[in-house]
Amino acid sequence: ELKVEQNPLFLSMQEGKNYTIYCNYSTTSDRLYWYRQDPGKSLESLFVLLSNGAVKQEGRLMASLDTKARLSTLHITAAVHDLSATYFCAVGNAGGTSYGKLTFGQGTILTVHP
Amino acid sequence: KAGVTQTPRYLIKTRGQQVTLSCSPISGHRSVSWYQQTPGQGLQFLFEYFSETQRNKGNFPGRFSGRQFSNSRSEMNVSTLELGDSALYLCASRPGEDTQYFGPGTRLTVL
Numbered sequence: 395e396l397k398v399e400q401n402p403l404f405l406s407m408q409e410g411k412n413y414t415i416y417c418n419y420s421t422t423s424d425r426l427y428w429y430r431q432d433p434g435k436s437l438e439s440l441f442v443l444l445s446n447g448a449v450k451q452e453g454r455l456m457a458s459l460d461t462k463a464r465l466s467t468l469h470i471t472a473a474v475h476d477l478s479a480t481y482f483c484a485v486g487n488a489g490g491t492s493y494g495k496l497t498f499g500q501g502t503i504l505t506v507h508p
Numbered sequence: 509k510a511g512v513t514q515t516p517r518y519l520i521k522t523r524g525q526q527v528t529l530s531c532s533p534i535s536g537h538r539s540v541s542w543y544q545q546t547p548g549q550g551l552q553f554l555f556e557y558f559s560e561t562q563r564n565k566g567n568f569p570g571r572f573s574g575r576q577f578s579n580s581r582s583e584m585n586v587s588t589l590e591l592g593d594s595a596l597y598l599c600a601s602r603p604g605e606d607t608q609y610f611g612p613g614t615r616l617t618v619l
Contacts, residue, residue: 427607436598437610482551486608493605494541494556495564501550 396421398485400499407473407506415502417466417483425486425493426459426466430479431501437482440468473506480504510534512611514599520617526587529614533580533601539563540582541608542574545596554597557582586616594618 397420407413417426428440441450443459443466450457454477456469466483480503484496513532521527533540542554553566557576574584580601586593594617600608 425605429610436612437600439607439609442607484551487605492556492564494539494558494602494608495553495566496541496543496551496608497553498551 396423396485396497398483398497398499400481400483400502403500403502405502405504407470407504409474409506409508410472412472413470415468415470415481415483415504417468417499419464419466419483419485419497421485422461422464423485423487424461427484427486427496428455428457428466428468429482429484431482432479440481470504473504475506475508478504478506512599512601512609514597514611514614516614517612518615518617520619521589522619523589523591525589526585527589527616528583528585529597529599529616531582531584531599531601531611533582533599534603534609537601537603537609538580539602539604540576540580541600541602542582542584543598543600544568545598545613546594551598554584589618591618 426443429437441457446461448459454471459466480501482501484498515530539558541556556564560576571587576582596613598613600610602608
């Protein structure tokens with residue numbers, strides 16, 4: 395059974411600091427996604443990582459993928475309050491099942507304070 | 509392009525009743541997936557439909573069912589509701605092998 399584990403689950407950051415969220419998964423997959431969810435809202439797509447060594451950046455967020463280690467990271471640079479949200483990683487097409495079936499991590503609740 | 513739409517947005521039911529939730533995917537997207545989100549279990553996959561056929565099913569009891577119509581719109585049904593079915597139900601659509609785009613969700617409360 396595929397397991398997707400994120401850590402930390404709770405992250406309290408000061409504005410201006412850097413930090414990394416880790417996502418480990420247990421089965422071979424060719425798609426790794428990062429989503430953001432604000433309280434009471436739906437999921438917003440941030441990144442899709444397709445291959446080993448893939449790196450994508452958008453603003454203060456940078457995601458990377460190491461398929462050999464089955465590890466993805468979401469790095470936050472110089473955090474600002476607007477980044478406060480819950481971040482999920484998700485694995486798609488694990489074991490060649492389907493791109494329509496995502497297995498999510500538990501989510502990391504990020505709070506950025508002054 | 510309009511995003512994924514879900515109706516209704518909020519629903520209150522009592523135990524034993526049944527409920528039908530609706531999802532309209534982004535125009536041109538033929539794949540629709542459904543997820544349940546609860547504080548205890550997180551985000552869990554329910555099922556996926558493509559061209560009116562169920563492709564995958566998650567680990568949920570038979571009380572949870574779904575279907576997809578020829579216009580790609582999808583419905584999911586939960587019969588004999590239990591308190592534990594209270595959740596945010598999210599629908600997502602995708603164009604082929606690309607990212608899934610999520611709708612706003614239907615928040616179901618079972619009393």
